[in-house]
Amino acid sequence: MAATYFSKRNLQFLLHDVFKADELTRYDYFSAHDRETFNLVIDSATYIADTLMHPYLKEVDKNQPELKDGKVTVHPKVKEFLKAMGDAGLIGAGFSFDHGGQQLPQVVSSLVGFILMAANNGMMYTGLTTGSAHLIASFGSPELTEFYLPNMMAGTWQGTMALTEPQAGSSLSDVTTSATPLPDGTYKINGQKVFISAGDHDAAENIVHLMLARIDGAPQGTKGISLFVVPKYRPDGTGNFVDNDVTSTGLYHKMGQKGVPAMHLTMGSNDNTIGYLVGQPHQGLPYMFQMMNEARIGVGMTATAIATAAYYAALQYAKERPQSRRLNEKNRLDAPQTAIINHPDVRRMLLFQKAVTEGSLSLLVQAAKLYDLSHVLEGEEKENAFLLLDLLMPVAKSYPSEMGVQAVSQSIQTFGGYGFTEDFPVEQLYRDIRITPIYEGTTGIQAQDLLGRKMTMKGGKAPQLLFAEMSKTIAEASTYDDLKPYADQLSAELKRTQTVVMNLMPHALNGDTERYLADATLFLELFGIVVVAWQWLIQATVAKQNMVTQNPSGDDLAFYEGKIHTMKFFFHYEVPKTLGLAKRLTDSEVLTIVTEKELAL
């Protein structure tokens, strides 16, 4: 088992040096904080991760949740973990003081999630509670808020996001769970939900589902969907709780993230499920969408965290495992074997993992900072932060997921045969991470969101803002001779991206959405490489600045040199992939749209 599963040094670098989190404390809302309190939160999360999560990585995977007689049991450590998180104030860390939170910015609370998920992503419980409590706090009545938030933030009640239905996976407009108004203002809920993470378990005293349903007579499609709180046990009005007829119909057996039960739930088996409307009728989807960015940062963080843990396991192995001699010394049979980290191909695999994970993490902290700014800024600045965040979200969710899968695959490859065995953690992490390109909007859905919505909204203002931000980075990096070639390359990549967009745009203007989006996933891949290249140039520039101003030595110097080296690696190995993607994206041959003469697939 790897002793190290993330780099605290790198977190500090991103949080303070690159994204200057303490700038946020100038704003009223975050003014109670400073660098010190941020670091305390990080330390507190690390302590929980080290003591209650990481030691149980394999155990939680091996002892999956069980559904028996309608009850779901999970690993006993989960309850302890939930309590510790509640006690440390980490479930509601990002909530306002009014709501009993710590009013911490997202840059910090999302890094808490990163640390926890790097330690043991099979204990992915609290992020779900945070997200659903946030929906109640943002859109629910004061009564709902007062009743549900304290127990959720304490870790005694579990929150869930109950969106998906058997017949409506990615297509929320086809949700059919029904809500029938009752005289007392509550609703009777009937329907089924699938893949509900943490949807039932014995480590929490109650489960609070934030559920999408359709009020009788509501409009068709996404405009007729409302949001409800549907608890497992509901208050009976006398201070007691009664069963709310939410049945655990099934528990999915999954390839990974086995510690978290994914439930199939049935509401209304005995016609006795009550739901409490959150906010206004028919506003369920807009509400959900306002929480989507937070949830998607969470998935990106989870993917990055899993890949980071795998990278550190592979790195440690590569430093310790002797195998063969260096290629220019192949015939010196009497020489001892060298550590495999000295083989170029192994270094390439490790640098790839480092480039993907640290590039992803930088992008996610960038997104979290924009999230925070979009809350504290005013006027046009606020709107710009929102637009930029919205544009980056599909990338911040899918790049870490898609590339994280590949990074963990390279972690396995670094181990060779041992990587395929349960003697090391990477096989588990490989299974775990594979869900991240699927849940919270598949990569295909993210791609449609990016090209179909985010690139074109407000007349294309979001990409303009992004390109302006990138130009600032390019200008700054260009002041250093050794960074300038990479700044120039990023400029060229920007132009290439714009050319691709220009080539696609006519299809959008003609209203031929199917053609416009036919290769959207490839566009997302291209865009992701360019965005992460930008993040690497930002990191390298800050590393260079620190080298110039602080004249570091030892580990600090090595850290900064490692950043600049990995930036170069990204530009030399990853960025060239845009050539092939751009070629395909500007190619007029259509091969994936169904025509009358059906292709025999």
Added chain:
Amino acid sequence: MAATYFSKRNLQFLLHDVFKADELTRYDYFSAHDRETFNLVIDSATYIADTLMHPYLKEVDKNQPELKDGKVTVHPKVKEFLKAMGDAGLIGAGFSFDHGGQQLPQVVSSLVGFILMAANNGMMYTGLTTGSAHLIASFGSPELTEFYLPNMMAGTWQGTMALTEPQAGSSLSDVTTSATPLPDGTYKINGQKVFISAGDHDAAENIVHLMLARIDGAPQGTKGISLFVVPKYRPDGTGNFVDNDVTSTGLYHKMGQKGVPAMHLTMGSNDNTIGYLVGQPHQGLPYMFQMMNEARIGVGMTATAIATAAYYAALQYAKERPQSRRLNEKNRLDAPQTAIINHPDVRRMLLFQKAVTEGSLSLLVQAAKLYDLSHVLEGEEKENAFLLLDLLMPVAKSYPSEMGVQAVSQSIQTFGGYGFTEDFPVEQLYRDIRITPIYEGTTGIQAQDLLGRKMTMKGGKAPQLLFAEMSKTIAEASTYDDLKPYADQLSAELKRTQTVVMNLMPHALNGDTERYLADATLFLELFGIVVVAWQWLIQATVAKQNMVTQNPSGDDLAFYEGKIHTMKFFFHYEVPKTLGLAKRLTDSEVLTIVTEKELAL
């Protein structure tokens, strides 16, 4: 569970139409066969796969082998399967009549392996027996051959390849298992072997290890390694068997291919392990290498088979699963949902899987045909077939493995959340296939073999032969208007590949092997894409020829059109990846070689 796990139609197309297997029957050695006997063998394998393997896919995965009190138990169906394979003559199908085989060409017997592995790769037992029996038949004494072959070919004795040791994974020159000569001409064996597939189990009456060891006083390195037969039970000279002191020290718990035990074996715990020398002393590695092509075709076939089974599962699901509306009809909420196969992004994923799996299979049948030709041809023709086969082997092993992993990942993505659950076979196939880029020489080792050995041997004659073969395909394809653009593109890719090689060659000539091979894995990737593009052009040309000459309709027409369409897909989506790879490979910046100023990784 998917009902279909491979396409018999496609096998027939490759075997007969594309690679004209019956041409081989003109040669004396294969003259007992014809198209009819080939098809009978395929049918017999299909019957075993359908009845004894595919129905137990999940069961074998769920009920892993167990090591208890030194004994390994495997799924009870394994014994039945081994017997059926022996009875059908399929274990020794490729052996000469003299050796009790069917003298079948590799094109047919390797497709038998494909069918079995597509059905249930967790029952990967017989290929190992075939390979090790082949070593005995090729290099062993008549006594060894007579004693071991009949039982191995009958499926009552299991064969293994016992190469890997704990301290010597990819580095066979560091093998330390020792062989001490005894007066009777046998050897006392001491040492340990790891990751020995099927290295012990109760479905066979004896286990026959083909083991590398070093005779006392042998030269250092690969020149001092000898090959031995080391059985689990050895004959005592009186017609009885005694325990040969081969201890099952451990059983690896793996992520996939769980049905086959991977053993840690200790020889000589009681100083009582006897080995029987195969052939001459110190020739162990050359002997192994002569079997390597066969073994690597086997791994390529296994990877292709797994990815094929996943593709057919995804295809079936995509045809049946309704979800959302077509993109140009998004707002027609009253319209029923469409099957997901009608979404361009899903079609892209399916075409990718088809392009990878059918391209890989074509390459492997091509390699098998060359294998056969290299045995029946004479003089220069024979040498040329050998050279071409040797050059293609690293690609035929690693392209199906590396791209197969990605293809199965896309099978999961096609299923969405369901793909991550045990309700469908793809999660298992995703776990299974991940071993293929590792065993039988990792991708990194294959890459060094390709660039470091195969490209340069005999003054670069092998790539010259390959390019000549490709030029023939290009000329033939160019006679059809709709194929000509792709023939031209393949010409351009050939030139690009040559430019890359010219750029790298100076490092080889300077003796700087480490620099020459630093990005060998990327070269292998580039070369693989070009080689599989060639295979697709071959397939499309034959499809086109059949369309012209046979004027087909219905399913036949659809089959040929599907081939041409998928060829186009490969050229439009996969071939452009060579742009980025060539850019990196012709780039002078070195980022992966350890320098004095060590990079902090």
